[in-house]
Amino acid sequence: MGNARVFVLMAGLTALFVMVGASIAGRAGMVLALLLAAGMNVFAWFTSDTAALRAFRARLVSEAEAPELYAIVDRLRQRAGLPMPRLAIAPHAQPNAFATGRSPEKAVVCVTDGLLRILNRDEVEGVLAHELAHIRNGDMLLQTLAATLSGAVGMMSQAGLYGGSRDGQSRPNPLTMLLAPLAAMLIQFAISRAREFKADATGAEISGRPLQLAAALGKINNAARRIPMDVAPTMAPLAQVDPLQAVGGGIGRLFATHPPVAERIARLQEMAGRGGGG
Secondary structure, three states, X not given: OHHHHHHHHHHHHHHHHHHHHHHHHHHHHXXXXXXXXXXXXXXXXXXXXXXXXXXXXXXXEOOOOOHHHHHHHHHHHHHHOOOOOEEEEEOOOOOOEEEEOXXXXXXXXXXXXXXXXXXXXXXXXXXXXXXXXXXXXOHHHHHHHHHHHHHHHHHHHHHHHHOOOOOOOOOOOHHHHHHHHHHHHHHHHHHHHHHHHHHHHHHHHHHOOHHHHHHHHHHHHHHHHHOOOOOOHHHHHHOOOOOOHHHOOOOOOOOOOOOOHHHHHHHHHHHHHOOOOO
């Protein structure tokens, strides 16, 4: 059911992109929007890792630069049956993490400076297991494609508002151009929320200790409310916990990039009570 829901949401995001194109230039605009959507998805497929690293201002690090981080990921990725991903560190005080890349062989796992400072080793393991779960579940590419399409809807809507049709007879509906980017963002955030619960459960199975991740989520969420992070809203769903809470990004369930952390923690605690994860 979860995968079917995500498929419907992605189809809706693509349809929204096409609708905006049609509103700007009729059938020709619709065809152009479809071609653009396909082209942008292919482009995102090949550049998802570099785009995400750039958005978070992260740099790749070697085993020699981060031996403890490398050792944790290497052990967990073997448990997950994954190739060793590249590692990156982002210069943010807020503790957070994300995974990106078009395939397990091209994956990158990134943590912030704040995460390495605030969390203990067990909690860092829980966070990293969650990110490896995203890789195993194929989530990081899906979220990058959603971010690409959502951003494209916003750009096309702006073009429609300020440019409009050139046939001298019609102009795009301003209300459509204003509401389309909002709808695209809501769909993108819904896709992100749908994948987080699954990544929590898979990550707990990889680490073998659900309470590691539960404790980490609590700490990260509390810090994210106090410590701002400068990142584009379309990239926020990549992070493990909504990174925009301190700057007003987490307003209401519809606008939330992630499920409620309390609910995620409760599910992990229930999993641990059942003896799950081991």
